[in-house]
Amino acid sequence: MKKITIIGGGWLGQPLAQCLENLGHKVSVSRTTAEGVEQLNAKHLNGFEFDLNKDISELSQSLTALSPDIVIGCFPPGFRKGKGDEYAHHWNKLTQICQQVGVVHVVMVSSTTVYPNIAQEMSEAQATLALAQTNTDFTDNAKVMLQAEQYLIDSGLNYGIVRCSGLIGPDRHPARFVSKLKQVSNQAPANMLHLHDAIGATSFIALNTANVVVNATTPNTVSKAEFYQAAIDQSGSGDPLPPTTETPDKRIVADRLIQLGYHFHFQHTLEML
16 A cells, blocks of 8 residues: 555546545545635545645645655646746645655656647657757747656656646547637547546556656547547537648657556547547
8 A cells, every 4th residue: 555645636636546545545635725625525535735836844744744655746737827837836846845755756747748849759758858948849838848847857756757648538528629629630640538548547657667757648549630520429519620621740659658568448539439
């Protein structure tokens, strides 16, 4: 049994906590407000308050009280809220806290946002902070994510970084996103990941490996146009597919995660629908 602390009890963090508890581990999961903690406790999760905007000394006390073997950072970067580089600062602070507390292993749930805008297959080595600093194909958001990853890599802690593709699952059916798409390409791969495999991959890296960066993305896929049309058909929403283009885009590959021994629940993105 491991003592595991999950920082971020949201859409992924809560079911991840439940999964790890079912495996026999002692799990604590955080929210940033007292109200959020009450919601976790109501779901029979061991919730605690932890806001990375607070002082390091206060946060260190909170984590010391839990004395975790493994910490999993499972909080979103908040780019859509205009928070810019706050995500990297939060990861810098979290790694310092884990160093002070003596955590054995830290896992970061990252994103394939880190990859450059180049239409080719993307393995883990094709996105690093050093590459991003000299290549204009990396977005500003990618650079923030890579800086956050680098803080963990340079921390001296045993680490795992799980770069998740676009997440779908309960309350995130891809048909919901169609109306927000301005266009969709029949030459761009649909890099997607179901919640089941986001939980599975993160748990696998936390419990079985150290000092690795992996892509977590469904191994086989179709184009975005075909994927979203299938999502519309499956949901019965009747929404029209946005204008179709022939713009190519990157394909994320999960070969390293598979080679490490992880078996995907869904082998193809169309299975997830």
